[in-house]
Amino acid sequence: MTEIWKNINRKKLMKRLIIGVITLSIAFTQTPEYLNNKIDQMADRLENKVIDWRRDFHENPELSNREFRTAEKVEAHLRSLGMEVQTDVAHTGVVGLLKGGKPGKVVALRADMDGLPVKEKVDLPFASKAKGLYQGKEVDVMHACGHDNHIAGLMGAAEIIASMKEDLPGTVKFIFQPAEEGAPLGEKGGAPYMVEEGVMENPKVDAIFGLHAWPGLLGTAQYRSGPMMAAAERMRITVTGVQTHGAVPWGGVDPIVVSSQIVNALQTIVAREVDITKVPAIVTIGSIHGGVRNNIIPEEVVMEGTIRTFNEDVRLQIHASIRNKVEMIAAASGAEAKLEIFSGIAKVTYNEPSLTEQMLPSLRRVYGEENVKVRPFVTGAEDFPFFTDHAPGLYFFNGVAVDPSTASSNHSPYFAADERNLKFGMKSLAQLAVDYLYLNQ
Ligand SMILES: [Zn+2]
Numbered sequence: 035m036t037e038i039w040k041n042i043n044r045k046k047l048m049k050r051l052i053i054g055v056i057t058l059s060i061a062f063t064q065t066p067e068y069l070n071n072k073i074d075q076m077a078d079r080l081e082n083k084v085i086d087w088r089r090d091f092h093e094n095p096e097l098s099n100r101e102f103r104t105a106e107k108v109e110a111h112l113r114s115l116g117m118e119v120q121t122d123v124a125h126t127g128v129v130g131l132l133k134g135g136k137p138g139k140v141v142a143l144r145a146d147m148d149g150l151p152v153k154e155k156v157d158l159p160f161a162s163k164a165k166g167l168y169q170g171k172e173v174d175v176m177h178a179c180g181h182d183n184h185i186a187g188l189m190g191a192a193e194i195i196a197s198m199k200e201d202l203p204g205t206v207k208f209i210f211q212p213a214e215e216g217a218p219l220g221e222k223g224g225a226p227y228m229v230e231e232g233v234m235e236n237p238k239v240d241a242i243f244g245l246h247a248w249p250g251l252l253g254t255a256q257y258r259s260g261p262m263m264a265a266a267e268r269m270r271i272t273v274t275g276v277q278t279h280g281a282v283p284w285g286g287v288d289p290i291v292v293s294s295q296i297v298n299a300l301q302t303i304v305a306r307e308v309d310i311t312k313v314p315a316i317v318t319i320g321s322i323h324g325g326v327r328n329n330i331i332p333e334e335v336v337m338e339g340t341i342r343t344f345n346e347d348v349r350l351q352i353h354a355s356i357r358n359k360v361e362m363i364a365a366a367s368g369a370e371a372k373l374e375i376f377s378g379i380a381k382v383t384y385n386e387p388s389l390t391e392q393m394l395p396s397l398r399r400v401y402g403e404e405n406v407k408v409r410p411f412v413t414g415a416e417d418f419p420f421f422t423d424h425a426p427g428l429y430f431f432n433g434v435a436v437d438p439s440t441a442s443s444n445h446s447p448y449f450a451a452d453e454r455n456l457k458f459g460m461k462s463l464a465q466l467a468v469d470y471l472y473l474n475q
């Protein structure tokens with residue numbers, strides 16, 4: 035009997051000991067409460083400053099790869115926080131490195147900095163009147179995608195994190211990226227160029243976080259574990275026939291009829307070939323040009339379109355199918371067709387599920403339990419996945435609209451972000467970085 039009791043007690047004791055060790059290790063690996071409080075207090079204190087920065091960036095937007103003024107402001111701020119700063123990364127990119135007082139992982143936070151060739155129609159005292167040069171023409175420039183919020187928010191997060199430098203178990207890399215909207219023709223740019231310039235190395239980044247201003251409800255965040263945003267690719271199809279009189283179609287080969295057949299056939303790829311129970315996909319023809327006159331069958335038709343996918347196998351399947359249909363349909367009609375697919379952002383914005391799971395409590399702490407929501411797939415694209423090729427990442431949307439039902443979309447001349455989003459943006463980035471370092475010591 036005593037022997038049995040002894041065994042039971044020993045088992046109980048072991049169990050308690052194990053639970054104790056686990057509790058202890060959790061207590062040690064979470065961000066200490068005084069730092070959580072500091073994030074809140076600093077965010078309150080910095081809010082007005084961040085709003086001012088954002089107004090300034092909003093009033094002075096710059097086009098992709100031309101973010102000179104913006105980069106100078108960012109650089110000055112990061113230097114004032116005592117960071118190691120690298121400038122002219124991938125043209126106008128700025129990278130700040132903050133080494134914490136204790137050893138640990140390296141976490142990166144990213145903000146994109148470019149505006150768009152859009153004429154602002156929002157009635158704001160700091161509305162943009164800026165001009166820029168786009169494809170050789172002078173254009174109006176606006177922060178129509180909300181990147182002004184990203185820059186100011188990350189500058190705020192940098193100040194919060196710098197204030198707790200000595201407590202940090204690891205390093206934070208602040209990546210201010212140019213040209214997310216795409217570099218001017220003939221230039222390199224954006225996330226792929228930053229990666230090429232070594233931004234994910236020296237020190238090697240272990241995880242990266244980013245957000246986007248989104249006309250969702252202010253004070254909410256939206257994310258999706260796994261694939262979140264699409265890979266986007268541009269295609270051009272050139273169909274060449276034989277020109278003839280419109281009244282004598284048998285005298286030539288009509289590229290307009292061939293193109294019509296191709297457009298219809300392309301619509302059957304998603305409808306009839308892709309397993310849409312796994313992931314959605316899109317094949318769109320957005321422009322079709324051919325002919326000049328009612329009674330001439332032209333020689334050539336040029337079509338352009340976009341392909342959106344959420345999975346590499348489906349992406350390649352769609353490419354093969356488009357090629358097959360374009361070539362076979364043209365051949366069947368005696369025409370010739372050329373298909374060109376320009377890679378664009380041929381990558382899916384993918385949130386690593388285990389990292390997403392680990393970091394959700396950080397987002398919930400900032401936004402509130404019920405305000406962090408899973409969202410459906412987004413068929414828009416982002417160049418963020420060029421970073422996550424080198425380290426797992428989490429990318430999410432920060433709501434900027436008081437009434438999402440009437441809010442204008444990103445890239446609209448009416449796109450407007452409520453300034454209160456900035457506090458959520460800066461806090462969430464700071465919280466994610468600090469929590470990640472503590473959780474992964
Ligand atoms: Zn955009």
Ligand SMILES: [Zn+2]
Nearest residue numbers: 179181214246
């Ligand atoms: Zn954007």
